[in-house]
Amino acid sequence: xxxxxxxxxxxxxxxxIHQIHNSFCEVRLLELGFLPGKKIEVIRKSPFGHTFYxxxxxxxxxxxxxxxxxxxxxxx
Amino acid sequence: xxKNIILIGNPNSGKSSVFNRLTGLSQKIGNYPGVTVERKIxxxxxxxxxxxxxxxxxxxxxxxxxxxxxxxxxxxxxxxxIESTDEIIVYVADITKLDKHLLLFSQLKSLNKNLILCLNMxxxxxxxxxxxxxxxxxxxxxxxxxxxxxxxxxxxxxxxxIQDFNLPTDRESKDIFFDxxxxxxxxxxxxxxxxxxxxxxxxxxxNFILTNHLDWLHEISPAIRDRINGIEQSDFKxxxxxxxxxxxxxxxxxPILLQAKxxxxxxxxxxxxxxxxxxxxxxxxxxxxxLMLLIFQAIFAWAQIPMDWIDGLFGFITEWMATSLPQxxxxxxxxxxxxxxxxxxxxxxxxxxxxxxxxxxLEETGYMARVVFLLDNTMQKLGMNGRSVVALVSGGACxxxxxxxxxxxxxxxxxxxxxxxxxxxxxxARIPVYALLIAMVVPYRRVGGVFNQQGLAFGLLYFLGAIMxxxxxxxxxxxxxxxxRSFLMLEMPEYRFPNWKNVGIAxxxxxxxFVFEAGKIIxxxxxxxxxxxxxxxxxxxxxxxxxxxxxxxxxxLSPEEEAQTLATLKLEHSYAGIMGKxxxxxxxxxxxxxxxxxxxxxxxxxxxxxxxxMATIYSVGSEDHxxxxxxxxxxETFLDTGKKVYTKATVWSLLVFYAxxxxxxxTLAIVRKETRTWxxxxxxxxxxxxxxxxxxxxxxxxxx
Numbered sequence: 001x002x003x004x005x006x007x008x009x010x011x012x013x014x015x016x017i018h019q020i021h022n023s024f025c026e027v028r029l030l031e032l033g034f035l036p037g038k039k040i041e042v043i044r045k046s047p048f049g050h051t052f053y054x055x056x057x058x059x060x061x062x063x064x065x066x067x068x069x070x071x072x073x074x075x076x
Numbered sequence: 077x078x079k080n081i082i083l084i085g086n087p088n089s090g091k092s093s094v095f096n097r098l099t100g101l102s103q104k105i106g107n108y109p110g111v112t113v114e115r116k117i118x119x120x121x122x123x124x125x126x127x128x129x130x131x132x133x134x135x136x137x138x139x140x141x142x143x144x145x146x147x148x149x150x151x152x153x154x155x156x157x158i159e160s161t162d163e164i165i166v167y168v169a170d171i172t173k174l175d176k177h178l179l180l181f182s183q184l185k186s187l188n189k190n191l192i193l194c195l196n197m198x199x200x201x202x203x204x205x206x207x208x209x210x211x212x213x214x215x216x217x218x219x220x221x222x223x224x225x226x227x228x229x230x231x232x233x234x235x236x237x238i239q240d241f242n243l244p245t246d247r248e249s250k251d252i253f254f255d256x257x258x259x260x261x262x263x264x265x266x267x268x269x270x271x272x273x274x275x276x277x278x279x280x281x282x283n284f285i286l287t288n289h290l291d292w293l294h295e296i297s298p299a300i301r302d303r304i305n306g307i308e309q310s311d312f313k314x315x316x317x318x319x320x321x322x323x324x325x326x327x328x329x330x331p332i333l334l335q336a337k338x339x340x341x342x343x344x345x346x347x348x349x350x351x352x353x354x355x356x357x358x359x360x361x362x363x364x365x366x367l368m369l370l371i372f373q374a375i376f377a378w379a380q381i382p383m384d385w386i387d388g389l390f391g392f393i394t395e396w397m398a399t400s401l402p403q404x405x406x407x408x409x410x411x412x413x414x415x416x417x418x419x420x421x422x423x424x425x426x427x428x429x430x431x432x433x434x435x436x437x438l439e440e441t442g443y444m445a446r447v448v449f450l451l452d453n454t455m456q457k458l459g460m461n462g463r464s465v466v467a468l469v470s471g472g473a474c475x476x477x478x479x480x481x482x483x484x485x486x487x488x489x490x491x492x493x494x495x496x497x498x499x500x501x502x503x504x505a506r507i508p509v510y511a512l513l514i515a516m517v518v519p520y521r522r523v524g525g526v527f528n529q530q531g532l533a534f535g536l537l538y539f540l541g542a543i544m545x546x547x548x549x550x551x552x553x554x555x556x557x558x559x560x561r562s563f564l565m566l567e568m569p570e571y572r573f574p575n576w577k578n579v580g581i582a583x584x585x586x587x588x589x590f591v592f593e594a595g596k597i598i599x600x601x602x603x604x605x606x607x608x609x610x611x612x613x614x615x616x617x618x619x620x621x622x623x624x625x626x627x628x629x630x631x632x633l634s635p636e637e638e639a640q641t642l643a644t645l646k647l648e649h650s651y652a653g654i655m656g657k658x659x660x661x662x663x664x665x666x667x668x669x670x671x672x673x674x675x676x677x678x679x680x681x682x683x684x685x686x687x688x689x690m691a692t693i694y695s696v697g698s699e700d701h702x703x704x705x706x707x708x709x710x711x712e713t714f715l716d717t718g719k720k721v722y723t724k725a726t727v728w729s730l731l732v733f734y735a736x737x738x739x740x741x742x743t744l745a746i747v748r749k750e751t752r753t754w755x756x757x758x759x760x761x762x763x764x765x766x767x768x769x770x771x772x773x774x775x776x777x778x779x780x
Contacts (some may be wrong), residue, residue, distance in 0.1 A: 024315075
């Protein structure tokens, strides 16, 4: 099981959240339901991969590349 | 009996719908002291005959705030805890999203608040209502009500529960979410120290939260702040403790929720499928553009009819008063000052209402969040944030709520740039100015079957404003130093059919505040103007009389023509005329005469005053009450040269001036409030005025 950044994940490929390694946005991401072990999926990337449309158990979110790459995911 | 009810919940929990259900139209929208976060308070009457006050706090995710809205909510919550005020908190949660909506609930529970758990959005899930209510009531020992604010189901029951709320006898019941003993010694010491200093001993979670907010705690209470100031926090890591607290709460909530979920079956969501189209890289922007075009077409198609009624009504009233009331200064003030002024306010209502309604619908449906996703990249290149789009689009209605909406942008530079360029978006106050002027130079002719030329001219002006906003933003980004902490973590709410009650009440409140807030200024200015245009220095006014007599005998004018000349000359010699003439040398290069000069002076207070001023000037300057301002303006010639004043060059120059100039005292006041310094409104005023002047100069020079 490879661990990669969420920003590197292909669209429509479910993965599991491993950990968040950016303390600046970690609290907010946790509050939004980005919890270790939860399923996560990239639905869409904006042109040039700047903004990410993310789906988790707790809903859909728009994240920038910076936030997305702070989330490490385990490929299933 | 507890009379204060507070609504708290995550963003998108349907809190506002619950608030609207409870209070209806008995709402007061104000601001929190010192900030422009909306404070919504309403009252609701209950079966027991008493009425209770309902406060709707801004939505927030937790007690660790990251936006201004959340800081306000957190501050209110903590302040009431410190002062131990009695109130009932109705915690609104989306029943389909309990995973994250119960986090803040658990924090409030740890603060020992008087809680009622209100599970909203029953319409989105098949729920075994009795089982769920019973389960949560038992697990958290709080009264629980499942409702649907959309359909109104359960609202009466919620009111009954509020009415029957009993203060728990064991206020310090065991906290299942927080235990100070689980924390390291250092943290325990700090928390206890805060408790001792603030005299809030034993209230561990409150003290724990306070240790996390030392950096902005002064907003809570200076007394408490002073007491805590002395506490040394060695190796303090607020983020770490917040993460630890949050994770611990989730670990307790998870098994609880797992059991509850067997009673809740969420309806399948259409959002994801719809978003494949709406957020598509090509289809998305196209849909956005079409929607914006539709909004503008709708404003013109729909608003025109009621506006014609209002116009006709005021024409009728004016004429009736002029003919049936005795002649004199008072009738003159009533007709040309007050009624003209009120007419100038009321005529706006249809357009403002439609704009707020449509923007309200876009927000209600959840579409605005998608716009943010689509345009964040572009906006970032221009130094702004995806959320700026909401402000810029709202700016099409009014810059004031638009600037207020920027408080959801947490990055200061992005927020400031958005505030600075928002007034360039053509707001509804410009519509009457545009309408009046465009009708003078652009024929009403259809192009390509769908649009007409006047509509296209409107479109061009809106486009001009929007493009200029982006250009200015780009330059501001180059000039201003940025701080690096910019982020976007935006929840995409489920698409939903707009709740007409929500949209209706919001529109009603906004129109009401426009009529009474902006209306006051406009009315006062109208009266002042009437005075300035009717009176002047004595000898100057006498000169007008003599001059009229002279012209009359020379050119053998009919009595009617003589009266006309006298009125015009009187205006020219009035205080207003003198002021207009004083600035004429400055505005002549851009094609304006002194009458336009008067309007420029008065509409620096609010641009919609332009039409009113024109109405006042031309009704003071003429005995003919029935002709419209437009007809009168078109006839207007320079007294000396006899050439028409309103040529194509002058009108377009004027249009461009109004598209760019900062002519709104209320906007400047809001910018001062939002930026907390006079520096930014002054810079904004100066740059927009210069921009308007030089753009008009270019347009006039090319066209003349």
